Amino acid sequence: MDWASDSIQKVEKTRAERMKQAPPVLSDADKDELLREFHPDFVGMKRPVRVGPNADDQEFPNELADLLEADSPLPEDFQPRADIETDVLIIGGGGAGVSAALALEGSGLTVHLATKLRLGDSNTVMAEGGIQAALGPEDSPRRHFADALAGGHGKNDPALLRALCEAGPSAIDWLTGLGCMFDQNPEGSFRLRSGGGTSTPRVLACRDYTGLEIMRVLRDALVQGSANLLEHHSAVELLDNGQGLTSGAVFWNSKTRRWVTVSARAVLLATGGSGRLHFQGFPTSNHFGATGDGLILAYRQGCPLVHAHTFQYHPSGTSYPEALVGQLVTESIRSIGAQLLNKDGEQFVEELTFRDVVASAIIREVVEGRGVKTPTARRGVWLDTPMIELKSGEGTIRRQFPGLIHRFERYGIDPAKQPILVYPTLHYQNGGVSIDSDGSAGNVGLWAAGEVTGGLHGTNRLMGNSLLDITVFGRRAAESIKNNLPKREALTLAALARFREELKSLDHKSSETSPILFPKESGMKLEIDAGEGAGTKTETSSAQQETTSYEPPDPFSRPA
Amino acid sequence: MTPNKVNISISGKTVQASEGETIVRALWAAGLGGLVEVGCAGGVCGACTVTLRFSDGRPGGTDLACMRAVEEGMQIFPCPVETQPVPAPQTDPTAEKIRAAFPTLDRCTKCGSCTTACPMSIPVMDSVLRMQSENFEAVAEDFTTCIHCGLCRFVCEDKVKPHHMGMWVRRSLGMSRDSDLLGAGAPPDSxxxxxxxxxxxxxxxxxxxxxxxxxxxxxxxxxx
Incomplete structure (x- = not known):
């Protein structure tokens, strides 16, 4: 990082002094102003959608609004006929879907779990910092609730949030019983850390690979169970019985390039987030498949979205080297003492306040000309990782954050010795499909769990609450499905037909189809093989014609 | 600033790429997105395994296409690893139990291919020897960063299954932990x-x- 040596020298020079310094603390009014002036949710490009259950009632980022108003890739004359009949269809192979499938073991129900990529390819596997549960001596589920509600700006659905916080300890017990190994203190108890916005230590972790640990254990348990796996099956449409009851789904098998229709008595939507839509041109820490498919599917069934105009921009996405741009640097790095600094080596924000505030403060530094510019014209601020070694002893970073070291060492950067450059990265879909505390999406036959849902986290999620969300609500939805299993219903595309009628009223139609299934930057497309079966025309989605090598430019890194 | 261009080849097909970008991004830009499977694009899912060769004679090897930056003359070959059924973990694991679950454990000839193949720098072969001698806590530590890409199993000529055994050891130990000592389950609510x-x-x-x-x-x- 020779190109930044002047600035790094300033960081090194001020380090000893800063060790003794308290961070600048913002008043609540200052935080509100910072969010209003710099957070992408407030200043980004957005517009209302004109069709569907949220028509004209709120604004969505343009990228999402375009997809909500887009047509389905299914041919007009598609006739759904069941290729597979099952009791429970789970759509999504991440933490929420797999937790649900495990909770259905032993129920006697036939379960099919469909996933667009491979089992476990998800945002879950990429989560680093940890999972919250009220297990500390000064803690309680009520305190957990209060922290998350304050972090979510009071917008959280209180019933959902209470269910989450009360289930924290038992969720950890469940994961431990499956074999998850969370980090321990020397005497053997769980090590609990603070996270941004926790008022007492509450975050359990497995180094900086917590999501990987949880996902690989869940996946291992699942493949030893009885659920039927449908890998490389992308859901493109939900089916209903003609009277608003969900009865199955149509998939596109990306290996055979054919449609596959599944009839199910219950459908659980666990399709995750949408960071790969690159709202406002931001890079993302999300996995390859995070294209918001579930939002689109539920929306066409008439399910309203809640808080789906708010997204979490994680304060510390990698800004250099180019190959790692957007990748997460866990919040735990700040929990154990690394400061955020501008190009002059000055601290500008309290590192452990809420994520949206920290991200906005970083954007402000950059917009006002106090950021660092990389050789590829990206911008960022320093995360002073060597401070951790000074505070907690040499070797701490390597021991506790092997993932961070492994990624940066490839590119000749040693975070134990050099600060790393970070900038907010699109990380989490705060809102989504509205559910009740049993995971029901309000449409008989349809349940939803995990990142695809909204309400639980309000408009800003705390670190460690999403891994808890998927384990708690995946299993709650499964319990509810067991107890309220509808009977098998007819397969129709009535909801889609209604939606298509609505689309006809629009003056300007979107040229895209949705869900897009693959991120635009990949250039990959939904293609149907000519041959027998339904929808025999060769179809190419118009959604992904343009390919770009780099992420789109970030409008917030405009010069001062 | 426009990045410099380099020439790489994928399965024998030459394409131009931007210096500094990952193999995955280079393939996307070249319209060859489907050639290498991608799961996370962040180095933790193990979908995008490839083998590499270099035109200057340096030894090639295996890596993750989403984490490796392209360079001039790099030859890339997709190397997807199929999943396999795995035996269930058992509480209070012993050397006897792991041998019953994985009969090929002692076939290891200490060639070291698995360690060389691991994109996460896990000392895989040493850890297999530790499994033989029931040094399970160390094995669990070794496999903390395992992403189950399967390369160690793929390159093993003796059908040893290091990453499956690593998972078996970790889950078996994890399940055997004392829940009361951990403080799992019950909130400390007086x-x-x-x-x-x-x-x-x-x-x-x-x-x-x-x-x-x-x-x-x-x-x-x-x-x-």
Whole structure:
């Protein structure tokens, strides 16, 4: 990082002094102003959608609004006929879907779990910092609730949030019983850390690979169970019985390039987030498949979205080297003492306040000309990782954050010795499909769990609450499905037909189809093989014609 | 600033790429997105395994296409690894139990291919030897960063399954941990249920603004 040596020298020079310094603390009014002036949710490009259950009632980022108003890739004359009949269809192979499938073991129900990529390819596997549960001596589920509600700006659905916080300890017990190994203190108890916005230590972790640990254990348990796996099956449409009851789904098998229709008595939507839509041109820490498919599917069934105009921009996405741009640097790095600094080596924000505030403060530094510019014209601020070694002893970073070291060492950067450059990265879909505390999406036959849902986290999620969300609500939805299993219903595309009628009223139609299934930057497309079966025309989605090598430019890194 | 261009080849097909970008991004830009499978694009799912060769004679090897930057003359070959059924973990693991679950454990000839193949720098072969001698805590530590890409199993000529065994050891140990000692399960609540319910009643007040004010003040002490 020779190109930044002047600035790094300033960081090194001020380090000893800063060790003794308290961070600048913002008043609540200052935080509100910072969010209003710099957070992408407030200043980004957005517009209302004109069709569907949220028509004209709120604004969505343009990228999402375009997809909500887009047509389905299914041919007009598609006739759904069941290729597979099952009791429970789970759509999504991440933490929420797999937790649900495990909770259905032993129920006697036939379960099919469909996933667009491979089992476990998800945002879950990429989560680093940890999972919250009220297990500390000064803690309680009520305190957990209060922290998350304050972090979510009071917008959280209180019933959902209470269910989450009360289930924290038992969720950890469940994961431990499956074999998850969370980090321990020397005497053997769980090590609990603070996270941004926790008022007492509450975050359990497995180094900086917590999501990987949880996902690989869940996946291992699942493949030893009885659920039927449908890998490389992308859901493109939900089916209903003609009277608003969900009865199955149509998939596109990306290996055979054919449609596959599944009839199910219950459908659980666990399709995750949408960071790969690159709202406002931001890079993302999300996995390859995070294209918001579930939002689109539920929306066409008439399910309203809640808080789906708010997204979490994680304060510390990698800004250099180019190959790692957007990748997460866990919040735990700040929990154990690394400061955020501008190009002059000055601290500008309290590192452990809420994520949206920290991200906005970083954007402000950059917009006002106090950021660092990389050789590829990206911008960022320093995360002073060597401070951790000074505070907690040499070797701490390597021991506790092997993932961070492994990624940066490839590119000749040693975070134990050099600060790393970070900038907010699109990380989490705060809102989504509205559910009740049993995971029901309000449409008989349809349940939803995990990142695809909204309400639980309000408009800003705390670190460690999403891994808890998927384990708690995946299993709650499964319990509810067991107890309220509808009977098998007819397969129709009535909801889609209604939606298509609505689309006809629009003056300007979107040229895209949705869900897009693959991120635009990949250039990959939904293609149907000519041959027998339904929808025999060769179809190419118009959604992904343009390919770009780099992420789109970030409008917030405009010069001062 | 426009990045410099380099020439790489994928399965024998030459394409131009931008210096500094990953193999995955280079393939996307070249319209060859489907050639190498991608799961996370962040180095933790193990989908994008490839083998590499270099035109300057340096030894090639295996890596993750989403983490490796392209360079001039790099030759890339997709190397997807199929998943396999795995035996279930068992509480209180022993050398005898792991040998029963994985009969090929002792076939290891210490060639070291697995260690060389691992994109996460896990000392795989050493860890297999530790499995043989029941040094399970060390094995669990070794496999902390395992992404189950399967390359160690793929390159093993003797059908040893290091990453499956690593998972078996970790889950078996994890399941055997003392839940009481960990503090898992029960919140450290000395409060009676009635008092807890009082706190909930206060926090769950119907007025959203008041609810936020109460939550904010409750955070300070964690008590009413």
């Amino acid at each position: 409060f009676s249920e009635k008092d807890a319910e009082k706190e909930w009643d206060w926090l769950l007040t119907a007025d959203p603004d008041e609810r936020l004010r109460r939550a904010t003040s409750f955070r300070e002490t964690g008590r009413l």
